[in-house]
Amino acid sequence: MTSTLSSSVAPTAYTPPVASAADTPLPAILGTYKRQAPLFVRGEGVYLFDDAGTRYLDFVAGIAVTSLGHGDAGVHQAMQEAMANGLLHTSNLYRTAPGEQLAQWLVDHSFASSVFFCNSGGEANEGAFKFARRWAKGTGQAAKHEIIAVRGSFHGRLPGTLAATDRPAYRLPFRPLMGGVRIVERDLTELAAVLNPETAAAVIVEPIQGEGGVRVLDPDFLRGVRRLTQERDVLLILDEIQCGLGRTGHLFAHEAVGIVPDMLTIAKPIANGLPMGAVLVTERVARAMQPGDHGTTFGGGPLLAHVAHHVVQRLADPALLQHVRETGAWFGAQLEAIGARTGAVRAVRGTGLMWGMDVHEPAAAVIARAFARGLLLVSAGEHTLRFLPPLVITREQLADGLAILEDALKG
Numbered sequence: 001m002t003s004t005l006s007s008s009v010a011p012t013a014y015t016p017p018v019a020s021a022a023d024t025p026l027p028a029i030l031g032t033y034k035r036q037a038p039l040f041v042r043g044e045g046v047y048l049f050d051d052a053g054t055r056y057l058d059f060v061a062g063i064a065v066t067s068l069g070h071g072d073a074g075v076h077q078a079m080q081e082a083m084a085n086g087l088l089h090t091s092n093l094y095r096t097a098p099g100e101q102l103a104q105w106l107v108d109h110s111f112a113s114s115v116f117f118c119n120s121g122g123e124a125n126e127g128a129f130k131f132a133r134r135w136a137k138g139t140g141q142a143a144k145h146e147i148i149a150v151r152g153s154f155h156g157r158l159p160g161t162l163a164a165t166d167r168p169a170y171r172l173p174f175r176p177l178m179g180g181v182r183i184v185e186r187d188l189t190e191l192a193a194v195l196n197p198e199t200a201a202a203v204i205v206e207p208i209q210g211e212g213g214v215r216v217l218d219p220d221f222l223r224g225v226r227r228l229t230q231e232r233d234v235l236l237i238l239d240e241i242q243c244g245l246g247r248t249g250h251l252f253a254h255e256a257v258g259i260v261p262d263m264l265t266i267a268k269p270i271a272n273g274l275p276m277g278a279v280l281v282t283e284r285v286a287r288a289m290q291p292g293d294h295g296t297t298f299g300g301g302p303l304l305a306h307v308a309h310h311v312v313q314r315l316a317d318p319a320l321l322q323h324v325r326e327t328g329a330w331f332g333a334q335l336e337a338i339g340a341r342t343g344a345v346r347a348v349r350g351t352g353l354m355w356g357m358d359v360h361e362p363a364a365a366v367i368a369r370a371f372a373r374g375l376l377l378v379s380a381g382e383h384t385l386r387f388l389p390p391l392v393i394t395r396e397q398l399a400d401g402l403a404i405l406e407d408a409l410k411g
């Protein structure tokens with residue numbers, strides 16, 4: 001197979017649209033998002049309220065972030081505890097207890113021997129790319145540097161992660177993208193053909209692709225990727241920024257697949273809305289890193305680490321994980337049934353409380369009608385609705401949302 005995708009399309013072939021005509025008024029916040037009109041002023045559990053007092057059932061959870069819901073008392077208490085001693089920030093030049101405790105908890109509950117903290121998902125993946133290259137340098141093979149991602153991937157919007165993100169609209173205006181990163185088909189034969197041990201440093205995969213359409217990757221494919229990367233002495237990075245930390249009904253999505261990565265990136269729900277990311281690494285990656293190899297001013301500061309330590313323990317609660325598995329399976333069956341009843345649906349995919357629904361009309365049209373009826377939904381591509389409710393949502397609340405969804409699908 002030779003159909004390897006790359007970013008080497010002629011740069012002249014694409015003219016980006018003019019973003020904003022000179023006579024349109026500019027919002028004070030840079031116009032990189034098309035924001036919905038209502039102004040949200042309050043959150044409570046699985047609901048958001050706008051300034052007119054209208055209540056919205058939240059099936060977005062800030063894009064898989066507020067897994068414990070809005071206004072959670074435990075999260076608030078953790079924030080207050082962290083604030084009580086006046087220690088918001090010291091920089092990573094000094095030790096503080098919360099980060100060390102959180103890192104130890106993550107080490108105790110995963111394959112990892114060490115953790116790097118940062119401030120977002122994209123930053124976690126950028127860090128993982130650097131760690132992979134640093135490790136590769138240590139193997140003594142001068143040309144070992146390449147990062148390989150797969151079709152349908154989303155790994156972030158920063159220079160390195162954008163090059164590993166398979167979304168033309170995000171990529172094209174910014175070419176040339178970072179070099180040494182390529183995207184291949186989700187196909188073991190093709191991966192085997194391009195995975196050169198002398199040039200490849202790492203393969204990065206989301207066990208469940210989120211932005212790319214909520215695609216649960218075939219466990220055999222994931223196990224094959226693990227086997228191949230092991231055979232060729234290439235690192236495997238699993239990106240569980242969206243699907244990790246309980247979303248699938250397992251603390252980490254890869255636990256259900258039975259593979260162990262060399263690095264794992266997590267972020268979105270880790271502090272239930274406060275910005276934080278982390279890279280979990282095995283011992284051999286950790287041993288390749290030296291002081292000065294990477295850095296962050298804010299990463300793993302005491303406030304966020306203390307809150308995250310509270311949140312991860314809640315997300316690891318076996319009762320919550322069981323709730324996600326059981327409620328999620330029920331939810332998926334309901335989505336299938338709605339598809340069969342309405343005829344508006346092409347496919348339903350997902351696991352746990354992470355589901356996608358391909359619809360015939362543009363997803364944005366359904367999202368707008370659901371919104372008008374008080375249900376928040378997000379898309380994952382042109383024709384895919386994505387469901388990422390808070391993990392604490394009850395079956396009754398899900399049923400309320402499903403009724404609105406069915407109504408909205410009918411037009």
Ligand SMILES: *Cc1c(COP(=O)(O)O)cnc(C)c1O
Nearest residue numbers: 120121122154155156210241242
């Ligand atoms: C959201 C997301 C990212 C990027 O995270 P940011 O915090 O937005 O930078 C990376 N990978 C996956 C799988 C994501 O869902």
